[in-house]
Amino acid sequence: MGTASGDRVVRSITDDGAFRVITAMTTETVRGAVAAQEAHGDIARRFGELMTGAILIREAMAPALRVQGILKGKRSRGSLVADSNPDGTSRGLVNFGSKHGELLLGDGVLLQMMRSLPGGTIHQGVIEVPGSASDPAAGGVVSRALMAYMQDSEQIVSTIAVATLLDGDRVVAAGGYIVQLLPEIERGPLMIMTERLQAFEALEEALARPEASPDTLMDELLYGFPFTRLETSPLSFACHCSQARVVESLSTLPRGDIEDLVKGDDVLDITCDYCRKDYQVPPMQLKPLLTTN
Numbered sequence: 001m002g003t004a005s006g007d008r009v010v011r012s013i014t015d016d017g018a019f020r021v022i023t024a025m026t027t028e029t030v031r032g033a034v035a036a037q038e039a040h041g042d043i044a045r046r047f048g049e050l051m052t053g054a055i056l057i058r059e060a061m062a063p064a065l066r067v068q069g070i071l072k073g074k075r076s077r078g079s080l081v082a083d084s085n086p087d088g089t090s091r092g093l094v095n096f097g098s099k100h101g102e103l104l105l106g107d108g109v110l111l112q113m114m115r116s117l118p119g120g121t122i123h124q125g126v127i128e129v130p131g132s133a134s135d136p137a138a139g140g141v142v143s144r145a146l147m148a149y150m151q152d153s154e155q156i157v158s159t160i161a162v163a164t165l166l167d168g169d170r171v172v173a174a175g176g177y178i179v180q181l182l183p184e185i186e187r188g189p190l191m192i193m194t195e196r197l198q199a200f201e202a203l204e205e206a207l208a209r210p211e212a213s214p215d216t217l218m219d220e221l222l223y224g225f226p227f228t229r230l231e232t233s234p235l236s237f238a239c240h241c242s243q244a245r246v247v248e249s250l251s252t253l254p255r256g257d258i259e260d261l262v263k264g265d266d267v268l269d270i271t272c273d274y275c276r277k278d279y280q281v282p283p284m285q286l287k288p289l290l291t292t293n
């Protein structure tokens with residue numbers, strides 16, 4: 001995979017109406033998020049896969065809504081967070097538990113997917129990742145988690161694969177796909193697709209090819225099936241934090257603390273956890289927080 005930013009998502013449907021397929025390349029997006037969070041090794045790989053997964057779930061279930069995916073170990077405090085926005089931007093967060101090695105290892109890894117509905121309500125589903133206890137180090141944990149989520153929480157039969165290719169700590173390529181079976185499916189196409197997906201086990205190999213793109217993935221997945229490409233849209237790493245949002249986030253502090261800050265003359269240094277951007281908040285900017293409540 002070259003360095004040209006080719007992050008995109010492509011949506012297609014087979015002409016017989018049997019399959020809906022979404023493919024995505026997320027290399028630059030994952031690179032940006034992994035760099036901002038200084039993630040390494042296995043954590044970087046899973047973090048990247050969760051980022052791609054949140055994008056695919058949003059595209060499949062709620063393209064117009066913000067989707068957040070959280071992967072957490074049951075017995076550790078660590079978690080991975082991925083935010084995917086309708087404009088194609090994504091950001092993420094790596095919260096380490098007490099010890100780095102504990103993050104997401106051990107049994108009972110949970111996947112929580114949330115989407116913010118208009119009016120402030122949140123739709124969410126939580127599933128325990130199948131098989132994570134028996135083989136915690138295996139790749140594919142996030143793919144299994146996403147597939148179980150679609151089955152259990154969305155009641156949609158689908159195959160999902162996500163992968164992050166690393167060379168040392170460098171993200172070489174990232175991407176994935178979701179193949180959704182639509183209700184009107186007949187047995188013939190289903191058998192062909194089942195065989196296709198079994199033969200297509202090595203997503204990582206497909207992503208490693210220099211010509212890899214959402215279109216080449218689509219062509220491979222749907223080889224022999226007449227299909228129509230519906231839409232394609234760009235993806236990128238970006239954080240929508242701002243001075244105003246940083247100030248607003250301070251409104252959750254106890255009123256007495258805000259009063260003390262306003263009285264003092266210390267400029268607050270605040271770093272965005274998602275993108276590591278630094279903000280300086282002078283005391284006068286906190287004054288409006290005291291008048292609003």
Ligand SMILES: [Zn+2]
Pocket residue numbers: 239240241272273274275276277
């Ligand atoms: Zn930010």
